[in-house]
Amino acid sequence: MTLDRVLAQLQTLPIDHLQTWAGLALLLLVALAFYIHHRRQKTKRNIGIARLEQSFALEKDPMAPVTPSLSEIRPYPLADDDIETIQKTVLTEKRIDPTQPDEPVDDVLEPLEKVVPASAPTSETTAANEQPLEPPFTVAEPIARPNVPAFPPFEFLKTLPFVLREGLVTRHIDLLGIGVEAVFFPADAVNAIGDTALRLVPFLPEEAGTLICREQDRRTFTVGPLFAQPDAVIALRHGLLSVEYKSRGGRCDHPDDLIASLRPKDLLQTVIEAMVLSASECRPVAPILRTHNAVYFLRPSQAIMALLTERLESAVSFISPYAERSGISASDYASLCLVPAQMLNKSLPSQQNTAGEKAHRDMLR
Numbered sequence: 001m002t003l004d005r006v007l008a009q010l011q012t013l014p015i016d017h018l019q020t021w022a023g024l025a026l027l028l029l030v031a032l033a034f035y036i037h038h039r040r041q042k043t044k045r046n047i048g049i050a051r052l053e054q055s056f057a058l059e060k061d062p063m064a065p066v067t068p069s070l071s072e073i074r075p076y077p078l079a080d081d082d083i084e085t086i087q088k089t090v091l092t093e094k095r096i097d098p099t100q101p102d103e104p105v106d107d108v109l110e111p112l113e114k115v116v117p118a119s120a121p122t123s124e125t126t127a128a129n130e131q132p133l134e135p136p137f138t139v140a141e142p143i144a145r146p147n148v149p150a151f152p153p154f155e156f157l158k159t160l161p162f163v164l165r166e167g168l169v170t171r172h173i174d175l176l177g178i179g180v181e182a183v184f185f186p187a188d189a190v191n192a193i194g195d196t197a198l199r200l201v202p203f204l205p206e207e208a209g210t211l212i213c214r215e216q217d218r219r220t221f222t223v224g225p226l227f228a229q230p231d232a233v234i235a236l237r238h239g240l241l242s243v244e245y246k247s248r249g250g251r252c253d254h255p256d257d258l259i260a261s262l263r264p265k266d267l268l269q270t271v272i273e274a275m276v277l278s279a280s281e282c283r284p285v286a287p288i289l290r291t292h293n294a295v296y297f298l299r300p301s302q303a304i305m306a307l308l309t310e311r312l313e314s315a316v317s318f319i320s321p322y323a324e325r326s327g328i329s330a331s332d333y334a335s336l337c338l339v340p341a342q343m344l345n346k347s348l349p350s351q352q353n354t355a356g357e358k359a360h361r362d363m364l365r
Contacts (some may be wrong), residue, residue, distance in 0.1 A: 037301055151309040152223060154278035157239045157286035160297055162203050173258040177304035177345040178267055180296050184255045187293035199233045200243050200290055209234040209241065222282040223274075225316045228276040228330040231290075239284040242274040245291075252293040262289075262296070268334035268341060271300050272308060276330060303344060 040291040167189065183203050193199040197209035212233040213219045221228050234241040246266055253261035266289055274287035287298040312328075315336045319328055 152279040155284040177301040179299040224280045225327040242277045244270040245286045272330040285299040
């Protein structure tokens with residue numbers, strides 16, 4: 001039967017029969033392919049499992065029986081070993097009587113005596129030669145707090161004689177619990193006055209004050225551990241003036257922005273110096289802060305005076321390990337009391353702070 005006749009007979013068959021036979025042939029081919037693939041995978045798995053079993057047997061038990069090949073010649077395992085050495089290294093076995101109480105394990109298995117070289121140090125010798133280790137931490141002895149006596153009595157002047165001269169401008173503000181009476185003046189005219197007392201405090205009447213000492217005299221007033229050196233001490237008829245001068249590089253203070261003109265630390269230092277001077281000389285004192293073009297008469301409140309008297313012992317304890325000399329100066333004490341004084345008395349925002357906030361908003365917009 002030629003190929004042409006086969007094709008002719010196929011053409012005569014109905015199309016339904018051809019599709020049926022073609023589907024059966026395709027199913028047989030798919031089944032044959034799956035069978036061949038399954039047989040190949042099973043053969044590979046058997047070979048891999050056999051190899052793994054042999055390797056595991058050698059790892060777990062080196063003496064496990066392994067079937068050698070016919071061509072392999074294995075030597076006798078104990079041919080090269082010393083039988084006497086093997087027998088000496090075997091542990092002596094004791095039989096355990098179950099009717100007797102249990103014995104310690106160390107008595108059941110008796111190892112051979114350990115040979116220690118003569119040169120090897122024993123545990124007793126090592127312990128004797130070792131130095132005792134120092135503990136990593138030592139308990140520090142408590143630092144003795146300095147014995148600071150109570151602040152002696154002092155008194156502030158509440159009023160001062162005042163003469164309104166040409167060019168003087170007055171202002172008032174409460175800052176850090178301190179009432180500040182400010183007097184502004186033309187700096188060039190006032191700084192040219194010959195009388196030192198009148199030049200420092202230009203609102204005093206003429207010849208009302210007498211200069212007691214200046215900074216050049218290096219006179220120190222002390223109360224317990226606290227010492228002060230005012231830039232000038234002026235005597236009045238009813239008390240003293242403790243003057244602290246801050247040049248600030250010749251810059252002028254502004255009457256309309258006192259908060260920006262006054263530095264809190266300068267206020268506290270001036271008040272502390274007046275407290276020390278009053279307690280030392282037993283006279284009422286007025287704290288005076290002098291700048292390039294202004295003089296400030298300070299009247300501290302009871303709250304700020306209580307803070308400055310109660311924190312002295314803590315300040316001395318804090319600064320004594322670092323100070324080069326005993327005691328604490330009025331300037332250092334003012335710096336330590338600045339933060340609690342600011343917390344105690346919240347200040348109003350100044351024009352400078354307002355301008356700074358506006359500049360920040362404009363820059364960080």
